[in-house]
Amino acid sequence: MVAVIHTSSSLRAVLMYNERKVGEEQAVCLAAENYPKEATDLTFDQKLNLLQKLASLNLRTKVNSVHISLNFDPSEHLSPDQLRAIAGSYMDKIGFNDQPYLVYEHKDVAHEHIHLVTTNIRSDGSRIPLHNLGKNQSEKARKEIEIDFNLIKADGRNQELQELKPAILAVDYGKIESKKAIAKVLAGVIDRYKFTSIPELNAVLGQYNVLADRGNEGSRTFQKEGLYYRLINEKGERVGVPIKASSFQRKPTLKYLQKRFEINEQLRLADKIRVKNAIDFTLYGKSNVTLDRLTNILKREGVDTVFRKNDTGLIYGVTYVDHRTKSVFNGSSLGKNYSAKAIQERCSPMQLTTNIAQYNVPDLGEHSNSISHSSRHSSHQVFPDFPFQQRNLPVTNTKPEMADALFDPLKQDGPIPRPLRSRKRKKKKGLSQNL
Template structure:
């Protein structure tokens, strides 16, 4: 399950966006809470909700972007609209918005059930609802509601990662980073963080003793090459470069169909020079050159960075939720497009800590594509590890 705090705005256009979904039978208004007399009136117009939110927000002239717009999404149909409604209300309470006026809308036009929440950041007392470390707290509150024990989850993830065949520490790190963790190297351990919180560590000796045990499955490698050869002529292999990372139709297909996850390696937003492949089906990690040279597999398009997308990928997204996250990002873009006559939307990051956002630098960057990871015949430990230690940053882009 994921939670995403959407773009800030000085107006409440998210009300029209969500009620528009309802009008098109793509959504359902589940709850109108704390709107006073409006809750007793039939046939309330969207503008009535906007007027009420503006009236509450007018008690403070210092808050420039009062709209609070959030999406909470489950994987597929794991949670019903009723369950999502209950989770969303508890989440609002945990984030300090329980007493605020807000709308709760269920969206049913994507592969993943999800709800949207629209409220105001201005409290009844005229003060701003705390947004301190907001994006980090968003996941902590959701984890508490869902009863997630992060330490137990990490223990399970470490056990699973150690069961893979890998040849370098860097490859082991990728296995955790694709699940939203960041790792920092110390003298004897990797310290492990998630959502800005330290949750555990692993001794380097545990990793190092697994490296010599790696056995290449030549039959499987041959099979993967055959898969690449067969489908690269069917699916578009062109790489699109956005500030969310690299993507391609071909890579998406391999991820969904065969559990082959490609991680592209690039620098400063330029076309990738290599990749690493994670074979989740057989629990093995390969340098891309062991399977197929990047130039023989993919076509790189010119830089197509969409500068309108400033939202970083959240650090807490689980691998299984990446399709889910993509839907939310797409909806976010849809909302912006539906408001292209309104210049009030603001993409400027808040002052909170945004550990997932990476400013351009000379440091090498590894762009992550959901569920498929590939690298050319390059020593990822020697090159990627060295640069990451220099900057103390994670290998993959996170959301």
């Protein structure tokens, strides 16, 4: 089992993401735990209002939405009761057992997975810390649940992902024979990954310091539909002597690759939704996710993000390399919302950090790819006297009018807590009052 945790400041956006999947018949709400009604009896507003009322008790905490996905091995097929039990065990182990939370089973990808939606603001207004939630509680809970429910362990799955990019494939010009090193990379990429163009192929090859080079459009090589493979350094600069594609044993010429393009176009269709979901899950309803944070999160999901830049450093293209499904997608092929322009608009307008590794691939616009890291912390303020202290009572013991009151929209005209009240400025007496 793999647990992925996202936090944000918009409960509405997170809930809408899951409810939209329900409306598209790609998900179903399995449970509404610690709600006074069953999930099937709740409307969208009722689900949201209870969470928002909790969040309103601590207005100092901006990050109050917790969105978790629990992912299982594709070979595992779990019943709704098993998924509910796993969700309950996980929330209990990470300290969210008393929080109201919603459980959604998503059916938009091949592997079984569920989404959990809740808030980290307790009924007394205190905040559940999130900064070590993934590293400490979640990781421990994940391993215990794998044993308790006899699930396939994620450690072996992570090892499999690492084997997709073995170090032996990395090419360092000058230390080993160029042709032999390039041949190893081509054998590990061309017959395994599903790409539909030379730029998409270079998005994968560039990570191993190899470039498929057709030459300039006006060159004889380009006009004769020739193809060379060559080494590039960590800056994307061409090094060494190019080697004809026909001189390799597998003969990965342009004609051969064009046949692969047509086959791969059909083979990768089923894999689009996984990459799109990974991007949407990271960005939906969030306004503070930068490009480098997006690439870092996608990398943990097994997706490398390759940005293409012009000579001035402006990003004009993006390619996604999914190492789990071994599919490669140019951003625009996934849809307008996943193109380079749309991704930059959806991300926070901050420049990529200087620590980002870049591969400047000059051929056919393959200039660079970028991966980086980011983190977020928040503070909290406690407010007492939450009127829903007894919300965990069974539905049968709760009067209908009391239960309905929990789902009323949050009113903004009530008294403001004293710590949040702004100090009134004293008016200066005018000259006329002093006379």
